[in-house]
Amino acid sequence: xxxxxxxxxxxxxxxxxxxxxxxxxxxxxxxxxxxxxxxxxxxxxxxxxxxxxxxxxxxxxxxxxxxxxxxxxxxxxxxxxxxxxxxxxxxxxxxxxxxxxxxxxxxxxxxxxxxxxxxxxxxxxxxxxxxxxxxxxxxxxxxxxxxxxxxxxxxxxxxxxxxxxxxxxxxxxxxxxxxxxxxxxxxxxxxxxxxxxxxxxxxxxxxxxxxxxxxxxxxxxxxxxxxxxxxxxxxxxxxxxxxxxxxxxxxxxxxxxxxxxxxxxxxxxxxxxxxxxxxxxxxxxxxxxxxxxxxxxxxxxxxxxxxxxxxxxxxxxxxxxxxxxxxxxxxxxxxxxxxxxxxxxxxxxxxxxxxxxxxxxxxxx
Amino acid sequence: xxxxxxxxxxxxxxxxxxxxxxxxxxxxxxxxxxxxxxxxxxxxxxxxxxxxxxxxxxxxxxxxxxxxxxxxxxxxxxxxxxxxxxxxxxxxxxxxxxxxxxxxxxxxxxxxxxxxxxxxxxxxxxxxxxxxxxxxxxxxxxxxxxxxxxxxxxxxxxxxxxxxxxxxxxxxxxxxxxxxxxxxxxxxxxxxxxxxxxxxxxxxxxxxxxxxxxxxxxxxxxxxxxxxxxxxxxxxxxxxxxxxxxxxxxxxxxxxxxxxxxxxxxxxxxxxxxxxxxxx
Ligand SMILES: Nc1ncnc2c1ncn2[C@@H]1O[C@H](COP(=O)(O)OP(=O)(O)O)[C@@H](O)[C@H]1O
Ligand SMILES: [Mg+2]
Numbered sequence: 001x002x003x004x005x006x007x008x009x010x011x012x013x014x015x016x017x018x019x020x021x022x023x024x025x026x027x028x029x030x031x032x033x034x035x036x037x038x039x040x041x042x043x044x045x046x047x048x049x050x051x052x053x054x055x056x057x058x059x060x061x062x063x064x065x066x067x068x069x070x071x072x073x074x075x076x077x078x079x080x081x082x083x084x085x086x087x088x089x090x091x092x093x094x095x096x097x098x099x100x101x102x103x104x105x106x107x108x109x110x111x112x113x114x115x116x117x118x119x120x121x122x123x124x125x126x127x128x129x130x131x132x133x134x135x136x137x138x139x140x141x142x143x144x145x146x147x148x149x150x151x152x153x154x155x156x157x158x159x160x161x162x163x164x165x166x167x168x169x170x171x172x173x174x175x176x177x178x179x180x181x182x183x184x185x186x187x188x189x190x191x192x193x194x195x196x197x198x199x200x201x202x203x204x205x206x207x208x209x210x211x212x213x214x215x216x217x218x219x220x221x222x223x224x225x226x227x228x229x230x231x232x233x234x235x236x237x238x239x240x241x242x243x244x245x246x247x248x249x250x251x252x253x254x255x256x257x258x259x260x261x262x263x264x265x266x267x268x269x270x271x272x273x274x275x276x277x278x279x280x281x282x283x284x285x286x287x288x289x290x291x292x293x294x295x296x297x298x299x300x301x302x303x304x305x306x307x308x309x310x311x312x313x314x315x316x317x318x319x320x321x322x323x324x325x326x327x328x329x330x331x332x333x334x335x336x337x338x339x340x341x342x343x344x345x346x347x348x349x350x351x352x353x354x355x356x357x358x359x360x361x362x363x364x365x
Numbered sequence: 366x367x368x369x370x371x372x373x374x375x376x377x378x379x380x381x382x383x384x385x386x387x388x389x390x391x392x393x394x395x396x397x398x399x400x401x402x403x404x405x406x407x408x409x410x411x412x413x414x415x416x417x418x419x420x421x422x423x424x425x426x427x428x429x430x431x432x433x434x435x436x437x438x439x440x441x442x443x444x445x446x447x448x449x450x451x452x453x454x455x456x457x458x459x460x461x462x463x464x465x466x467x468x469x470x471x472x473x474x475x476x477x478x479x480x481x482x483x484x485x486x487x488x489x490x491x492x493x494x495x496x497x498x499x500x501x502x503x504x505x506x507x508x509x510x511x512x513x514x515x516x517x518x519x520x521x522x523x524x525x526x527x528x529x530x531x532x533x534x535x536x537x538x539x540x541x542x543x544x545x546x547x548x549x550x551x552x553x554x555x556x557x558x559x560x561x562x563x564x565x566x567x568x569x570x571x572x573x574x575x576x577x578x579x580x581x582x583x584x585x586x587x588x589x590x591x592x593x594x595x596x597x598x599x600x601x602x603x604x605x606x607x608x609x610x611x612x613x614x615x616x617x618x619x620x621x622x623x624x625x626x627x628x629x630x631x632x633x634x635x636x637x638x639x640x641x642x643x644x645x
Binding site for chain 2: 056084085153
């Protein structure tokens with residue numbers, strides 16, 4: 001394991017105004033590698049910003065510690081840590097020009113003028129803002145302010161760049177182009193980016209690895225593909241992408257193939273190495289793994305379409321399969337074909353390959 | 366009918382007239398002493414005799430230097446200079462000290478959470494609404510009890526106590542509009558607490574600090590009630606001096622002195638407004 005930035009058993013409590021206390025971070029352990037883009041993904045209030053603040057040194061942990069290449073950061077104040085932050089609202093200094101903003105860290109470190117000018121120019125160039133040096137922050141668009149914030153941090157050549165939902169204030173088009181830019185920037189400067197987001201698509205598309213957080217705990221740390229294909233628990237399965245989750249009990253096992261019996265007596269075939277007869281388990285099926293079929297097949301699920309939503313490239317069909325949940329199916333339609341067959345009320349049969357199903361433990365099944 | 370009046374030009378005229386009357390009501394007294402300060406009549410200022418600068422001249426050069434004014438109508442320039450100097454010393458020191466105290470307090474209150482913060486904030490604002498006469502008596506009793514001899518120093522200390530409240534309120538208002546993450550960003554970029562204060566916090570709240578200082582300065586400069594209680598024999602300020610002059614009769618030199626004080630105050634206020642418009 002690469003021992004670059006290690007967070008061990010980090011716990012952080014906040015007092016609530018009512019006099020109680022909440023665990024914003026609950027025993028978080030993460031090993032972050034050098035030179036990777038890692039996302040902290042989770043719903044609002046799950047502790048992403050808190051974790052970032054603890055890494056940056058704006059908050060102290062109640063338990064646990066954070067080390068950088070083996071050295072504890074506990075006693076090192078924020079302004080001496082080799083990390084820089086891009087804040088959620090950018091936090092550009094409104095009384096300074098773009099150039100002075102970017103030069104701020106170098107000024108404070110008493111970097112000699114010639115070198116300062118050179119590095120500021122370089123950093124502005126890097127984020128595509130050469131020629132904007134004389135502007136004031138309020139004369140820039142949101143996307144440009146964002147770049148200034150990135151340049152202001154990168155100019156100091158930090159070991160780690162912390163980004164707190166840096167794209168959330170931008171419109172969709174801008175956000176998508178900034179995602180690509182940030183990713184390639186991370187490549188070219190070759191440092192670790194810790195990227196906080198609540199947008200799962202953003203996390204999946206940009207990251208080398210994703211840490212999914214919920215209520216102060218790490219749910220899963222893995223590559224985007226693994227997170228999507230093999231979610232570790234129900235939370236991850238639901239939060240990342242759309243999932244059809246069917247709960248049941250394993251009633252038979254044949255090689256890797258399990259037969260899962262749901263509460264209302266349906267039997268589903270799924271593939272897994274882990275579970276044995278008698279275990280409770282949940283089958284996770286992504287919409288794209290459920291196929292529609294007109295005719296009856298083995299291991300098929302019968303259902304009735306309740307809703308069909310046209311999203312351009314495909315149809316999203318909501319199918320009542322009598323399992324307590326509606327299943328979502330993606331159906332590519334061909335131009336000119338008769339889609340009326342899959343309108344609300346249509347009887348359909350869904351099938352899937354047992355290998356496509358991912359089986360996880362059920363909580364409270 | 367009513368609607369016709371409402372929408373007519375006449376209604377608008379009435380509005381304008383009202384505005385004019387109100388302005389006259391506000392400024393007529395000031396205009397009167399302005400006019401009187403140029404009236405040569407030494408006995409009855411309300412009866413115009415002729416235009417003169419002499420009252421202003423007597424302030425700077427004394428009786429007999431300008432016209433044929435009897436010394437009975439004027440105070441000596443030395444005496445005037447002394448009280449103006451006293452006022453300047455008090456106003457400058459008190460407003461400077463209270464700007465430092467008020468600003469520091471405002472920053473601390475904004476940054477830190479502690480038990481009883483709300484109560485503390487309320488107590489800080491209270492001196493602004495405590496009646497001056499109560500504050501004056503309280504300060505006097507305190508100074509006498511603590512063994513202070515009444516002097517310019519006691520005036521400065523007394524003014525500082527309530528002026529700090531004013532500065533606190535003005536700077537707090539400015540701080541409330543400041544993004545707290547700016548200070549965090551500064552620390553993040555490697556600046557220690559002092560550098561952050563000098564390079565980020567202070568420039569951000571400067572209009573508030575300057576505004577608070579000027580407000581404190583003007584309030585200190587024309588305070589009568591509180592100063593009356595805590596000024597010693599040798600520490601008469603300009604407003605107290607003018608009050609004492611009035612006791613001996615309404616003399617035209619007072620008008621000139623009042624107009625000079627007014628012009629100075631307006632200038633200070635104008636500088637304040639200018640700085641404020643330039644900063645934002
Ligand atoms: N200074 C604070 N005082 C009290 N509670 C806080 C404070 N900061 C954050 N919290 C709480 O901690 C939890 C995690 O917050 P945060 O890390 O900001 O979440 P996220 O960034 O994932 O949206 C939330 O429940 C939030 O209300
Ligand atoms: Mg957050």
